Amino acid sequence: MSNINAFLAGSTGLVGGNILNALVHHPAFSQVSAFARRRLRQESPKLSTLPADPATVQDTATWPTLLPSPAPQPSVFFSALGTTRAQAGGVDKQRAIDYDLNLALAKAAKDAGITTYVLVSTAGANPNGMGAYPKMKGELEEAVKALGFDHTVILRPGLIVGNREDSRPAEFAIRKVAGLAGCLSNSLKDFWAQDAEVIARAAVHAGELCVDGRRDKGVWVVAQSDIVRLGRTEWTVEEEQK
Numbered sequence: 001m002s003n004i005n006a007f008l009a010g011s012t013g014l015v016g017g018n019i020l021n022a023l024v025h026h027p028a029f030s031q032v033s034a035f036a037r038r039r040l041r042q043e044s045p046k047l048s049t050l051p052a053d054p055a056t057v058q059d060t061a062t063w064p065t066l067l068p069s070p071a072p073q074p075s076v077f078f079s080a081l082g083t084t085r086a087q088a089g090g091v092d093k094q095r096a097i098d099y100d101l102n103l104a105l106a107k108a109a110k111d112a113g114i115t116t117y118v119l120v121s122t123a124g125a126n127p128n129g130m131g132a133y134p135k136m137k138g139e140l141e142e143a144v145k146a147l148g149f150d151h152t153v154i155l156r157p158g159l160i161v162g163n164r165e166d167s168r169p170a171e172f173a174i175r176k177v178a179g180l181a182g183c184l185s186n187s188l189k190d191f192w193a194q195d196a197e198v199i200a201r202a203a204v205h206a207g208e209l210c211v212d213g214r215r216d217k218g219v220w221v222v223a224q225s226d227i228v229r230l231g232r233t234e235w236t237v238e239e240e241q242k
Contacts (some may be wrong), residue, residue, distance in 0.1 A: 003030040004211050005075040007050075007067065007114070009105050011036050012147040014162045016080035018200030020047075023078075028208050031072070035063050035105075058130050060101055064108035076207040079105065080200075086088075089099040099140050106144050115150035116210045123156045123224060145219050151210035156201055156223045162196035167233050194224060198230050198231030205230045 006023045010016035011034035021172045023032045023045040032047045033041060040047070050066040051057040081102050088094040102119075109117060124131075127138035145152055205222065206222055209215045222230065 002028050003070045004028050004073075004208065006033070006207070007030045007071070007075065007077045007109065008032065008034045009063070009077075009079045009102070010081035011040060012038065013080055013082065013154075014158075014160060014196045015043075015199050015203075016078075018162075019078055019080055019120075019203055022162045022197075022200045022204045026204055026208070028212075029204075035060075035066070047093045060097070063101065063103075064104045066110045067105070067112050068098045069108075069112040069115045072240060073113070074116075075112075075114045076116040076118060076210045076211055077106070077114050078111040078118045078120075078203060078207060080203070082104070082120075085132075086159070094133075095136055099136050099143075101176045102140055103143050106147055110149060111217045116207055117147075117149045117151070118153040118154070118155070118207045119144055120155050120157070120199065120203060123158045125156060125219075149157065153203070153206045153210060153222060153226055154219065154226065155199065156204070157227055158224050159193035160196050160199065161193050172228050192229070194227050199227055200225040200231070202229075202231035205233060 006029050008016065008020055008023065011020045019172055020032070020034055020040070020042055023029045024042060030046060032044070033050050034047065035050045037058060037060065037208075038054050039205055040049060050063065079102055082098045083094055085091055085094045088097060106117060121137050122134065123143055124134040125137035126134050126144050129135040129138055144154075202222060206215075206220065210220070213226055
């Protein structure tokens with residue numbers, strides 16, 4: 001199927017930026033609308049931002065109201081939206097973005113008639129977990145599933161490998177090890193860490209398969225091995241129904 005419309009939250013992050021790039025270059029997607037607080041570096045005739053001029057609207061709480069309703073069909077909503085506790089200034093402020101804003105956007109997408117929702121979560125997501133971050137991600141997954149999209153796709157990557165604009169010292173050494181392992185052989189890395197580009201391509205590919213009717217309706221949890229498989233599959237190759 002072609003002429004798919006895409007909406008993306010988290011377009012300036014490591015994975016989200018790669019999703020944006022993949023959508024812009026994917027032949028099946030004709031229009032890409034990206035939520036952003038600053039002007040995007042990516043340029044394409046098919047790309048627009050929400051709001052139209054990010055510099056004039058800094059309040060992300062308004063983002064759900066910017067989604068057109070009804071949304072053009074067919075449409076897919078992608079979310080790679082997230083921050084860190086350090087960047088946000090505390091767990092509560094992190095939750096306001098990672099959970100509250102994500103869920104508000106998902107509800108707006110559902111109300112707008114979008115039937116496919118793709119969420120980039122984490123391998124450790126668990127609503128009953130002990131840590132604040134995996135617990136929050138698990139709670140978001142459950143809340144999104146409860147909205148009842150025709151297709152709910154949840155990607156659970158492991159360690160995300162790539163060059164971040166922000167500094168995360170605790171992850172830096174581990175990401176370097178993963179990068180070195182990948183240089184030697186992808187098989188040494190893929191089962192515990194995935195490249196941001198691979199995760200992004202997997203998200204886009206999964207969304208396309210759902211819109212195209214090549215996946216049964218319901219919840220599709222995409223684990224690390226499937227992320228690698230989908231993320232390294234060429235756009236022109238049809239995926240078997242799993």
